[in-house]
Amino acid sequence: MxxxxxxxxxxxxxxxxxxxxxxxxxxxxxxxxxxxxxxxxxxxxxxxxxxxxxxxxxxxxxxxxxxxxxxxxxxxxxxxxxxxxxxxxxxxxxxxxxxxxxxxxxxxxxxxxxxxxxxxxxxxxxxxxxxxxxxxxxxxxxxxxxxxxxxxxxxxxxxxxxxxxxxxxxxxxxxxxxxxxxxxxxxxxxxxxxxxxxxxxxxxxxxxxxxxxxxxxxxxxxITDELTGVYNRFKINEIVDPETHKFYTDESIYIAMLDIDYFKKVNDNYGHEAGDIILKYVGSRLETHVQNQDYVIRWGGEEFVLLLVDCDASRVAKVTEEIRQDISSGENSVCPLTISIGYSKYKADENYHSCLDRADKALYYAKKHGRNQVVDYTNI
Structure with missing residues (x-):
């Protein structure tokens, strides 16, 4: 890629x-x-x-x-x-x-x-x-x-x-x-x-x-999210085949989807400007954990997607857990934060939507089972 x-x-x-x-x-x-x-x-x-x-x-x-x-x-x-x-x-x-x-x-x-x-x-x-x-x-x-x-x-x-x-x-x-x-x-x-x-x-x-x-x-x-400075969801159109929706690369890819826990309460209790500060903070922290070939995408609202390229199971587990700990222990100017993450491995014979859907299901599982955790789809 x-x-x-x-x-x-x-x-x-x-x-x-x-x-x-x-x-x-x-x-x-x-x-x-x-x-x-x-x-x-x-x-x-x-x-x-x-x-x-x-x-x-x-x-x-x-x-x-x-x-x-x-x-x-x-x-x-x-x-x-x-x-x-x-x-x-x-x-x-x-x-x-x-x-x-x-x-x-x-x-x-x-x-x-x-x-x-x-x-x-x-x-x-x-x-x-x-x-x-x-x-x-x-x-x-x-x-x-x-x-x-x-x-x-x-x-x-x-x-x-x-x-x-x-x-x-x-x-x-x-x-x-x-x-x-x-x-x-x-x-x-x-x-x-x-x-x-x-x-x-x-x-x-x-x-x-x-x-x-x-x-x-x-x-x-x-292709850039104006608020956070990371990519927006249109970026993915550049790295997938427009007809098959398969990634152009043959390298191993994991898709991780993460969500800020109780983000609605942040907006309700501290205001939408504070919510914007939180989103910027999370976006900047995510970029510190990825490599040059990886992608950080704001998917919408408080959801972010990570595309980890040339990645194996041990690396994705390590990176996502480091991100979770970084956000939960880090300091921002608004309030304490936690995030939930779900991830899945992309299969070469499928389109990216299928892998994204599995990551989303893993994220949903994490949020339903206590939040502030990382879930591998294969463990559900």
């Missing part, structure tokens, strides 16, 4: 986003996204923009082919010489169309997506080799910067900066045989455009960082 323990510092990230909304050069992406979140951020950015960049890749390829008609204008006839060079971009385009749906990682996407603008540029260089009139080559290379810009929408700026920079390598290498008349002019025109594209990419990436953090915050809020 994938560890989806809620990130405690997501709200801090969101505050940083709000603080740096001014968008200036100092608003670097690492100011908003913690280092441990960067891989997820770049993958999210790739998933968000990859379709747009894919369409742009196709447009780039067909735009390159369309420049054949410009060649014909320059020759004043059908340009047989540049037909194959212009059409050569179809080969990398075919490879791109074959693979782009299979590419899921942004790192693999970098290799595939940037293939198209580089292929288009070398198709242009090959065509220019056959042209007698090379007065418009500067405009062609300038257009290539915008081709790289569109592909870079889905990519990390740090990768884009390096790969886009190869445009100058392409120009310098091709000058060895194309012998551009105004090479210095080509470079001085290209450098400001390159810098401008990189700055625009930084702005766009920072803009997406706001979107990413807000999205993560909303996702977290949708």
């Amino acid at each position: 994938k560890n989806t323990k809620k990130p405690q510092n997501i709200n801090k990230f969101y505050i940083v986003v709000m603080k740096f909304r001014g968008y200036n050069i100092r608003t670097m992406i690492t100011k908003k996204i913690a280092k441990e979140e960067l891989l997820d951020f770049y993958q999210s950015k790739f998933d968000y923009y990859k379709v747009v960049s894919a369409y742009c890749a196709v447009i780039i390829a067909f735009s390159e082919i369309s420049y054949f008609f410009t060649d014909c204008q320059l020759y004043g006839r059908f340009s047989w010489e540049t037909l194959i060079p212009r059409l050569s971009v179809l080969l990398p385009l075919a490879l791109f169309l074959l693979l782009y749906r299979k590419v899921k990682s942004y790192k693999a996407g970098v290799l595939l997506y940037y293939l198209i603008p580089h292929a288009a540029m070398w198709a242009t260089i090959w065509s220019v080799y056959h042209l007698e009139n090379r007065d418009f080559v500067r405009e062609g290379f300038i257009i290539m910067h915008f081709a790289f810009l569109t592909i870079g929408l889905a990519m990390p700026v740090m990768y884009h900066t390096i790969i886009h920079g190869f445009i100058f390598f392409n120009i310098l290498v091709s000058n060895l045989f194309n012998h551009y008349e105004h090479l210095d002019m080509m470079l001085t025109l290209a450098i400001p455009i390159y810098i401008g594209v990189i700055l625009l990419q930084i702005i766009l990436e920072n803009t997406y960082a706001d979107h990413y953090l807000i999205k993560k915050s909303l996702e977290l809020n949708s």
Whole structure:
């Protein structure tokens, strides 16, 4: 089971986003996204923009082919010489169309997506080799910067900066045989455009960082109980198959259900605000007894559910008893507390509802037989 323990510092990230909304050069992406979140951020950015960049890749390829008609204008006839060079971009385009749906990682996407603008540029260089009139080559290379810009929408700026920079390598290498008349002019025109594209990419990436953090915050809020800070019952939808309601993991799981004893009396005698304090207290204490792969869920009212993952019978008995003792002997600002707990082992061939129902029956048994105790369903 994938560890989806809620990130405690997501709200801090969101505050940083709000603080740096001014968008200036100092608003670097690492100011908003913690280092441990960067891989997820770049993958999210790739998933968000990859379709747009894919369409742009196709447009780039067909735009390159369309420049054949410009060649014909320059020759004043059908340009047989540049037909194959212009059409050569179809080969990398075919490879791109074959693979782009299979590419899921942004790192693999970098290799595939940037293939198209580089292929288009070398198709242009090959065509220019056959042209007698090379007065418009500067405009062609300038257009290539915008081709790289569109592909870079889905990519990390740090990768884009390096790969886009190869445009100058392409120009310098091709000058060895194309012998551009105004090479210095080509470079001085290209450098400001390159810098401008990189700055625009930084702005766009920072803009997406706001979107990413807000999205993560909303996702977290949708599965987090606002009062106690532990998960709410919607969290379970992420870790079970929506069709079979079976847990995705093959690891051993125990489900424990616990209830605060006589919680109604707490509300009646001390007020609902005091009841909220008790719920927060219990939620915080439960989190201290679980491991990273486990889940603490407020199921509703004063009921909590524990999912103990990769757990055996001795551990679940030990953990649940430690929790019971911790709550009963611990101090809170309202009144003494006790809890009742029932638990059951999840069977791989059943849905989680069956196991939850057994845990609930064990909890009911505990409450009917004196409360302040832990009951294993198999002992009923």
